[in-house]
Amino acid sequence: MIKRLIILFVVSVSIASCFKDSALIGIFISCKSVNLRFDQSMVWNSTHPFKVIEVPSDDYTLLSMGDSHAGSTINLDRFFNIAKTAHVSAVVMVGDLTNGHAGDYALFEQHLPDQDSLTTFPIVGNHDLHYEGWDEFYARFGSSTYIFTVKTPVEELQVLLELFTKYHVDMVITGHDHKHNAEFFGITWYIVMDALEDGLSNAGYLKLNVKKGQIVFTFKNI
Secondary structure: OOOEEEEEEOOOOOOOOOOOOOOOEOOOEOOOOHHHHHHHHHHHHHHOOOOEEEOOOOOOOEEEEOOOOEOOOHHHHHHHHHHHHOOOOEEEEEOOOEOOOHHHHHHHHHHOOOOOOOOEEEEOOOHHHHHHHHHHHHHHHOOOOEEEEEEOOOOHHHHHHHHHHHOOOOEEEEOOOOOOEEEEEOOEEEEEOOOOOOOOOOOEEEEEEEEOOEEEEEEEEO
């Protein structure tokens, strides 16, 4: 069993329609509807498998940024340097990365780290759509809608849970926490007992009655 973190990012700012003869067409209004952009993103995703990010432990770091409006790239370069130095697992860029000009896109792409050195997920924003910027975005980055999976190491507990399900284990009984608890997960009861240690106000044990194949449990104070 592999623990997975699945995150779906969808651009939140869209322009649904394009008005003919408007001076704003291609400058502040995109003729590419949100439905078209989503459909194109899904087509791109269908030919480019979702990324799987493997991390060495359950502890990992993601960074997110937005509104770089490249143009200029001083803070953008600083951010990417921080991300690479800190060895983060991925960077999510939530829109307005450029001001929509083809030159802005070219500059932004020049300063974007290689995917082998830093995994990045650029998402289109409303400023990126100015000057018909969607065409530039799609040509350079493809999808603006992502799902990625983070694989963490398989832990002993995950292996045990899988085995309990596979072999139809009815009940798992354990101590250690000194405070009783009972949780039903999947097909299995997970029971934590009170401690029997002297001097504890809740010192106790577990009583099990099996009747016609059914297990009835009761926590008992001593």
